[in-house]
Amino acid sequence: MIEGGDQAAHFFGGAWTEAKLEIISAYAKSFQTALKNQPFENWYIDPFAGTGKRTEKRQSGGIFEGRPFEEEIVTFSGSAKRALEISPHFDHYCFADAKASHVRALQALASEYLGRDIQVFHGDGNDCARGVLTAAPWTGPNSWRQRGIVFLDPYGMSVRWDTLQLIASTRKLDVWFLFAAKAVRQQLGGSIQDVDEPKAAALDRFFGEPNWREEFFRAPEGQVTLFDLEPTAETAVNLGAIGAYARKRFADAFCWVSEPKSLTVRNVPDYFQLYCMTNNNSEKAVALVSRLHAGVVKAHEQASRRTSGH
Secondary structure, three states: EEOOEEEOOEEEEOOOHHHHHHHHHHOOOOOOOHOOOOOOOOEEEEOOOOEEEEEEEEEEEEEOOOOOEEEEEEEEEEEHHHHHHOOOOOEEEEEOOHHHHHHHHHHHOOOOOOOOOEEEEEHHHHHHHHHHHHOOOOOOOOOOEEEEEEEOOOOOOOOHHHHHHHHHHHHHHHEEEEEEEHHHHHHHHHHHHOOHHHHHHHHHHHHHHHHHHHHHHHOOOOOHHHHHOOOOOOOOHHHHHHHHHHHHHHHHOOOOOOOOOEEEEEEEEEEEEEEEOOOOOOHHHHHHHHHHHHHHHHHHHHHHHHHOOO
């Protein structure tokens, strides 16, 4: 990240980032269109929002293009800016980030949309979600009117299980979660010996249970209990298996969980997995979420095939 003055140029991402953002934006647009005539107040909650924009260094030129090698700085709309550009717009927006420079950038972005109800929080995204969802109007007489989308795009394993439980308990929110399977794999290491107390605590907070130990580690032959695990007990887990366990856990909190959209980073499939989830009481609402999800993912995949020439 390169900072200048009160603003921050947020350098990150690639093709997988655009794929993620295009799907989320398309879903948010479809969500707003589907509910535009309903008596609801619609929210867009992005607790790990970054700056609202993202910046990439792109290389062009060289021998194959017949011109000198060049590096250019390209800025794209991030999740917050894309959400604000959707029409019909949401009734309420909540953005948060732990970095002060990112918060200043979000505040500057919010100032471009006068008349909108845009809240910008500085702090942990889990605390932001809890602060919003445990206060009016999410509690009290008007809670029945609240609906919305929560986009969880954390740094690594920053989302806590109790945050997912809180979101699910509202039964009024559609959740898009960018699950960092690679980050979990790094915490697990190659054997139980690699998982020290801080890593184990982080995995417990993330999965909300200690059962990942049994899920990912197996005792050597002849040992029958988890307590018999030796440092030589290696895990054969891969990113797909981590995603399968995560999806099983998500299904413990939400009544409907999508198949993951695999996102490849640096030629590593399943580096990230994008999930859509809901815990709505209404079968009709769940069916709508499922239909909107299938529609935007299919449209994105078709557009990707056209772009790639396949």
